[in-house]
Amino acid sequence: MRTSRQPRSRLPAAAVVAAVTALSAAPAAAADAHYDRAFMLAADARCGLFAPPVRAALTSATLQARGAQLRGGATAVQAAETARRARARAASTPCDHPELRMVAGRVDQAFAGWLGLRRMEFPGLSAAWSVDRARFEAPRWRLSQTGVTGASSVVVGRVWGQTGLTVAVSFVGKPRPTSARIVMRDPGRFPNPWIGSRPTLAPEAQRRAVWAGATAPADKALFAGGRRGGEIWAFSERAVAELAALDPREAFAVEFVFRDGSVARAAFEVGDLAAAEAFLTLGAV
Structure with missing residues (x-):
């Protein structure tokens, strides 16, 4: 990683290439892309270099690069330091610097392809x-991650x-749940990310739950193949923001509570949710 290097004499240009290509798994390359x-x-x-759509795409790419740096082995402190050094360098660079204008033009061109992308995957661990981003008349997922609880599909x-976060479940051979909640690490109780060799839910004493506000029958189109129906559970925009603020390497869970007190859990990964959310702000195509 670049934490021990001296500041580069030339302005960053790798953003032009890395903007539209897959991030390298090498820790140093991921840190460079983030920087x-x-x-x-x-x-x-500072300088108003880009139009709003390009700015949104660049925001998404920056968050994605941060996630790659963390998944490459960096700590949250190291990733924050990478961003801090980049902001400091930008603060000392004149807006009319010829190389800055040249690189900005190339970034503009590189992200032109992003603006027309309909689909994109944001992989995690x-x-x-x-x-x-395609616009549909019938209910379809704009953003989704799929999991299971037992033999039942959960998205x-x-x-x-629809606004906010939606959870769709199609239970196989079970009574219907009476309530649903999203369980995640509570930063107020435990400010440090809960990181393991794979995404693992924080211990119970360090969790918080966000309960669904409403439920309704789910359209079959929300499930792969559309062969079964099910239910949807609606969560607020705040739930999205709280999940996106967690470390990309962390896990969260959706828990369904039944009348007899039993709980069915589906595990998910926070991943690059923040980057995916930024990509969605580009609007429909």
């Missing part, structure tokens, strides 16, 4: 968020035409 994208984002905030994400 370069964070630099351009901070320079844009063991799961991925899928984004679909969490955003649905076209």
